[in-house]
Amino acid sequence: MSTQHRDYEAEQNKLKETIALIDDEIVQLREEINEATDDYVKQVVNYNKAKDLRYLEDHGRDKPYFGRVDFLKDEIYELDQVYIGKRGIVRSDTFDSIVVDWRAPIASLYYSGESKDAFYRMGREIVRGEVRLKRNFAIEDGEIVGIYDGAVKETINREMGHPDEFLQEGFIDEFLNANLNMANDSRLKDIVATIQSEQNEIIRAEKDRPIVVQGVAGSGKTTIALHRLSYLIYNYQDTMMSKKFMVFAPNRMFLTYISEVLPELGVDDVQQSTFVDWAARLVKPLMPKGWRIVSPDKPLQLFFEEGQDQREQEITRNRLRFKGSLACKEAMEQYIRYVIETRIPFKKLSFLYNKTKQVFSIPGETIRQFFLEQFGALPYQRRVDALRKHLKQEMNKQLFSHLRERKVDLDKQGLAKFEKMLEQILDTYLVSFPRLDIFAAYRELIAEEELLCKLAPAAIPDKVIRDVSTSSAALLEQERLEPEDIAPLLYLQHIIEGMNKAEHFDHTVVDEAQDLSALEVAVIGLATKRNSMTIVGDIAQGIHSYRGIHAWEELTQGIFEQLRPAYYTLAQSYRSTIEIMQCANEVLRQIDLPETVLAKPVLRHGEKPVMVHAHSRAELWDDIRSRVAALQQEGFQTIAIVTKTILASKKAHKALAESIADLTLLGSKDNQFPGGVTVMPAYLTKGLQFDAVILLDVASYQNNEWDAKLLYVAMTRPVHRLVMTQMAGEEAPLLANLAQELYTQA
Numbered sequence: 001m002s003t004q005h006r007d008y009e010a011e012q013n014k015l016k017e018t019i020a021l022i023d024d025e026i027v028q029l030r031e032e033i034n035e036a037t038d039d040y041v042k043q044v045v046n047y048n049k050a051k052d053l054r055y056l057e058d059h060g061r062d063k064p065y066f067g068r069v070d071f072l073k074d075e076i077y078e079l080d081q082v083y084i085g086k087r088g089i090v091r092s093d094t095f096d097s098i099v100v101d102w103r104a105p106i107a108s109l110y111y112s113g114e115s116k117d118a119f120y121r122m123g124r125e126i127v128r129g130e131v132r133l134k135r136n137f138a139i140e141d142g143e144i145v146g147i148y149d150g151a152v153k154e155t156i157n158r159e160m161g162h163p164d165e166f167l168q169e170g171f172i173d174e175f176l177n178a179n180l181n182m183a184n185d186s187r188l189k190d191i192v193a194t195i196q197s198e199q200n201e202i203i204r205a206e207k208d209r210p211i212v213v214q215g216v217a218g219s220g221k222t223t224i225a226l227h228r229l230s231y232l233i234y235n236y237q238d239t240m241m242s243k244k245f246m247v248f249a250p251n252r253m254f255l256t257y258i259s260e261v262l263p264e265l266g267v268d269d270v271q272q273s274t275f276v277d278w279a280a281r282l283v284k285p286l287m288p289k290g291w292r293i294v295s296p297d298k299p300l301q302l303f304f305e306e307g308q309d310q311r312e313q314e315i316t317r318n319r320l321r322f323k324g325s326l327a328c329k330e331a332m333e334q335y336i337r338y339v340i341e342t343r344i345p346f347k348k349l350s351f352l353y354n355k356t357k358q359v360f361s362i363p364g365e366t367i368r369q370f371f372l373e374q375f376g377a378l379p380y381q382r383r384v385d386a387l388r389k390h391l392k393q394e395m396n397k398q399l400f401s402h403l404r405e406r407k408v409d410l411d412k413q414g415l416a417k418f419e420k421m422l423e424q425i426l427d428t429y430l431v432s433f434p435r436l437d438i439f440a441a442y443r444e445l446i447a448e449e450e451l452l453c454k455l456a457p458a459a460i461p462d463k464v465i466r467d468v469s470t471s472s473a474a475l476l477e478q479e480r481l482e483p484e485d486i487a488p489l490l491y492l493q494h495i496i497e498g499m500n501k502a503e504h505f506d507h508t509v510v511d512e513a514q515d516l517s518a519l520e521v522a523v524i525g526l527a528t529k530r531n532s533m534t535i536v537g538d539i540a541q542g543i544h545s546y547r548g549i550h551a552w553e554e555l556t557q558g559i560f561e562q563l564r565p566a567y568y569t570l571a572q573s574y575r576s577t578i579e580i581m582q583c584a585n586e587v588l589r590q591i592d593l594p595e596t597v598l599a600k601p602v603l604r605h606g607e608k609p610v611m612v613h614a615h616s617r618a619e620l621w622d623d624i625r626s627r628v629a630a631l632q633q634e635g636f637q638t639i640a641i642v643t644k645t646i647l648a649s650k651k652a653h654k655a656l657a658e659s660i661a662d663l664t665l666l667g668s669k670d671n672q673f674p675g676g677v678t679v680m681p682a683y684l685t686k687g688l689q690f691d692a693v694i695l696l697d698v699a700s701y702q703n704n705e706w707d708a709k710l711l712y713v714a715m716t717r718p719v720h721r722l723v724m725t726q727m728a729g730e731e732a733p734l735l736a737n738l739a740q741e742l743y744t745q746a
C-alpha cells in the first residue's frame with residue numbers, strides 16, 4: 001500500500017494535474033460569480049456556481065476523489081478510467097468530466113465489488129464489461145498518503161480459490177479498516193469512499209418500491225438510508241425534491257445527531273421528524289378542543305421501572321399492540337362497512353315529474369351496489385359525493401329518454417327547473433347517509449366493547465379486545481389520547497375523507513422502524529407518493545416491542561398490497577470492535593428471536609470490555625469518575641453513562657455531576673445531542689454511537705426479551721470502549737453465560 005505502491009508516482013502526478021485543473025476552475029468560478037446581474041436566471045445560476053465553488057474550495061481541491069475504476073467495456077473493448085469523488089467536477093470550458101460523482105451510474109462499479117461480468121445501468125440501458133482495477137486513495141492536503149487496490153485483491157482471492165468469508169474476514173478491505181480506525185467524534189459521517197457492495201445495492205435500489213432493510217446493530221442502516229436520499233436527489237431531480245423527503249427517526253435528539261451528515265450529502269433541506277410529532281400535527285384538527293396526547297414515554301416506565309402491576313402491564317400491552325396492528329386496520333374497514341350496512345337504508349330513489357306525470361326511480365339495491373362495489377375503493381365521504389353525481393346522471397338519463405319517447409322538447413327554463421328539483425331530491429335522499437365524524441367514529445369503535453368484539457378479526461381473542469376496549473374507554477373519559485391512537489385516527493381519516501395529497505412526500509426514510517407499529521408504517525405509506533420508502537431497522541433492537549413490529553413479514557406481506565417491498569438483510573457490523581460485539585452477541589443468544597442473525601463485526605480489534613464489581617455506590621461513583629477521566633485522557637470525546645431507567649439516570653447524574661465537568665443529563669424531551677460526557681437511559685441511546693459507553697447496573701436487566709433487547713442496544717453503542725458495572729455479589733442474568741475470556745474483571 002501507500003507510497004510504496006508501483007503506481008504511486010503516476011497517481012501523484014494525476015492528482016497534481018487534477019488539482020491544477022480545479023484551481024483553474026476556482027479562478028473562473030470566482031470571476032463569474034462576481035459579475036453583478038439583475039437577471040433572475042443568472043442569479044440562480046450564480047447561486048449554484050457559488051455552491052460549486054464552496055465545495056471546491058472547502059473539500060474538492062484537497063481531496064478531489066477517493067477512488068478509481070478502470071472498466072473495459074464488452075464488445076467495443078474501450079477502457080474507461082474514472083476517478084470518483086464526493087461530488088462530480090466538470091471543466092466549465094470543455095464540459096469534460098474531471099471527477100465523477102459517487103452517485104453517477106458508472107460509479108456503482110466502484111462499489112459493486114464485481115470484477116468480471118460487471119455492469120452498470122444507464123437509465124434502461126445496461127453497460128457490461130470487466131472491472132480491471134478498483135483503487136482507493138487516502139489523500140491528505142492534496143497529497144496521496146495511501147493507495148489500496150480493491151479489485152486486484154478480489155481477483156487474487158478468487159483465483160486462489162478462497163471462499164468469500166476469507167475475503168470478508170481474513171483479507172479485510174484495508175482501506176475500510178483504515179477509515180474505521182480513524183479518530184472518531186462519533187457523529188454520523190458520510191461513507192461514500194467505503195460503501196460496501198451490499199449497502200450499495202440498497203442505496204441504488206428501485207425508486208418506486210418500498211424497501212425493508214433488516215440490519216444488525218452498526219451495519220450502517222441510518223447511514224445508507226441517508227446516502228440513498230442523496231442518490232435519489234442526484235438521479236431524479238426532475239421528479240423529486242429533497243424538500244419533500246422525510247426522515248422519520250426514533251427521537252428528537254437523534255435528528256440533531258444525523259443533521260451534520262445531511263449537508264455533506266447535499267440533502268440538508270430534507271424534513272425530519274419523529275412519527276409522533278408529524279402525525280400529532282395532522283391529528284390535532286380532528287381532536288375535540290381541550291384534549292391532550294399523553295407522553296410516548298409513559299409505557300416505558302410501566303414496562304421498565306421495577307415493581308409495576310403485572311395485570312396493568314398486560315392490559316397496556318394488549319391495548320397498544322392492538323392499536324398498532326393490521327387487525328385494528330381491518331376493524332376500522334369493517335366499521336365503515338358496518339355503518340353502511342346498518343345505518344343507511346338504501347331506499348328507492350324516486351320522484352314524480354309533474355309535467356308528464358312520469359315517475360322516475362332507481363331501486364335501492366342498485367344504489368347499494370354502486371355504493372359498495374363501484375365506488376368501494378373511495379373514502380366513505382368521497383363515495384357519497386360520487387354517488388350523488390352518479391344518481392344525478394342516472395336521473396338525467398331517465399328524463400331525457402322519457403322526453404325523447406314522448407317527443408317533448410324542454411326549454412332552458414324547464415331544464416333549470418328540473419335540475420333544481422333534482423338537487424333538492426338528492427339533498428333529501430342523501431340525508432340518510434350519515435356524515436361521519438372521524439373522532440366520534442374512532443371513539444365508538446374502540447370504546448364500545450361489543451362492537452369491537454364484533455368487528456375485529458376473529459383471530460384476536462375476545463379477552464384481548466375487552467382489555468383494549470375498557471382501558472381505551474377509561475382514557476377517553478379523561479379526554480386523553482395516547483400516541484398509539486394517532487395512526488388509527490389517521491387511517492380512519494384516510495378511509496372516511498382521504499388524506500391531503502398536498503402533504504405527500506416524494507420519499508420517506510423510516511429509521512428504527514421496528515419500534516413503529518405496522519399501522520404507523522402503513523400511514524406513512526399513505527403519505528408517500530408511489531410508496532417510495534426506505535424502511536430500516538433491527539428486530540433485535542425492538543425495545544418498544546409492546547407496540548412495535550415483531551417480524552418484518554408484518555410489513556412485507558401485510559401493508560403494501562400493490563407492490564410488495566423488496567427485503568434486504570445486513571449482517572456485517574461496522575461500529576464496534578470485535579471484542580465489544582462478541583459480548584453483545586452473547587446477550588442476544590439468551591433470547592430466541594425470529595429473523596435474528598448475530599452481528600459480524602468487521603476486523604477491528606480493541607480492548608476487551610471491562611466488568612466492574614463495586615462494593616458500594618460510593619466506590620462505584622469513584623470508579624466511574626476515574627474511568628471517565630482516563631478515557632478523556634486517551635482522547636475519547638463522547639462518553640455515555642447509560643442506565644436502565646430514567647430514574648436511575650437522574651440518580652447517577654446527581655452523584656456524578658459535581659465531579660465530572662459538563663456532565664449532561666439527557667431525557668426524551670431533549671432536542672440536542674450535546675456530545676461530551678452524558679448520562680441517559682438506555683432506550684434513548686437508540687441509533688446513537690459514542691466513543692465509549694459505561695453501562696450501569698447490568699444486573700438490573702432481567703432475563704426476558706424486552707430487557708435483553710434494551711441491554712443489547714446499549715452494549716452496541718460504543719465505537720471503542722465498553723465498561724459494564726454491577727454491585728459485588730450481584731448476578732447479571734443476561735450475562736451469566738459470558739465466557740470469562742471475553743471481558744476483563746475490575
Ligand SMILES: Nc1ncnc2c1ncn2[C@@H]1O[C@H](COP(=O)(O)OP(=O)(O)OP(=O)(O)O)[C@@H](O)[C@H]1O
Binds near residue numbers: 191222686
Ligand atoms: N461502509 C462503511 N464504511 C465505513 N463506515 C461505515 C460503513 N457502514 C457503516 N459504517 C459506520 O458504522 C457506524 C454505524 O452506522 P449506523 O449508525 O448507520 O448503523 P445502524 O445500522 O443504523 O446502527 P444501529 O442500528 O446500531 O443504530 C457508523 O459510524 C458508520 O459510519
